[in-house]
Amino acid sequence: GNSVTQMEGPVTLSEEAFLTINCTYTATGYPSLFWYVQYPGEGLQLLLKATKADDKGSNKGFEATYRKETTSFHLEKGSVQVSDSAVYFCALSDRSEKLVFGKGTKLTVNP
Amino acid sequence: DAGITQSPRYKITETGRQVTLMCHQTWSHSYMFWYRQDLGHGLRLIYYSAAADITDKGEVPDGYVVSRSKTENFPLTLESATRSQTSVYFCASRAGDSQPQHFGDGTRLSIL
Numbered sequence: 001g002n003s004v005t006q007m008e009g010p011v012t013l014s015e016e017a018f019l020t021i022n023c024t025y026t027a028t029g030y031p032s033l034f035w036y037v038q039y040p041g042e043g044l045q046l047l048l049k050a051t052k053a054d055d056k057g058s059n060k061g062f063e064a065t066y067r068k069e070t071t072s073f074h075l076e077k078g079s080v081q082v083s084d085s086a087v088y089f090c091a092l093s094d095r096s097e098k099l100v101f102g103k104g105t106k107l108t109v110n111p
Numbered sequence: 112d113a114g115i116t117q118s119p120r121y122k123i124t125e126t127g128r129q130v131t132l133m134c135h136q137t138w139s140h141s142y143m144f145w146y147r148q149d150l151g152h153g154l155r156l157i158y159y160s161a162a163a164d165i166t167d168k169g170e171v172p173d174g175y176v177v178s179r180s181k182t183e184n185f186p187l188t189l190e191s192a193t194r195s196q197t198s199v200y201f202c203a204s205r206a207g208d209s210q211p212q213h214f215g216d217g218t219r220l221s222i223l
Binding site: 032034036041042043044045046049051089093097098099101102103104 | 203
């Protein structure tokens with residue numbers, strides 16, 4: 001079946017550091033890929049998405065590129081802020097349109 | 112404001128009790144979903160619904176019941192709660208194919 005594997009956390013960075021959170025997937029066909037963010041005490045919010053190979057999703061300084069050859073969708077940000085502290089989830093959606101999530105990566109950014 | 116709301120936000124109950132978690136969305140989205148979030152497991156799909164009166168099982172449906180008599184509501188019922196169902200429950204909705212899911216703020220359920 002479909003699955004998503006993302007790097008285990010927690011990840012702790014200093015403000016303005018570079019962020020990479022790795023995500024790889026297993027799926028048949030051509031899934032859509034997503035990154036969601038969850039701030040403390042809240043539900044998940046869509047951060048960015050990509051629907052086909054080589055697409056780049058971007059939002060709020062975050063980027064991720066759909067790499068079919070490596071089945072990856074790594075999340076990156078050039079300069080993190082304290083306000084980026086949250087849990088980040090990689091997810092895929094297949095033909096059934098159900099989302100399959102990774103286990104989440106907790107990011108803490110220190111001033 | 113338009114959105115998706117869950118109630119209650121927090122609930123404590125005892126094993127064997129029936130408890131219903133409510134989910135209401137104002138967008139008239141076709142699809143609605145229930146997930147549970149547990150440490151070490153991420154989010155797992157319990158049930159989903161493609162339209163009113165159409166529901167289907169997700170990854171972990173055992174012990175749960177859903178209904179969808181109206182498009183905007185998708186209640187989740189634990190008929191006889193067990194401690195293993197202690198979790199944070201999220202409801203989500205989606206307009207149509209390839210659209211992102213929108214999540215509620217969750218219900219934190221503790222079963223003693």
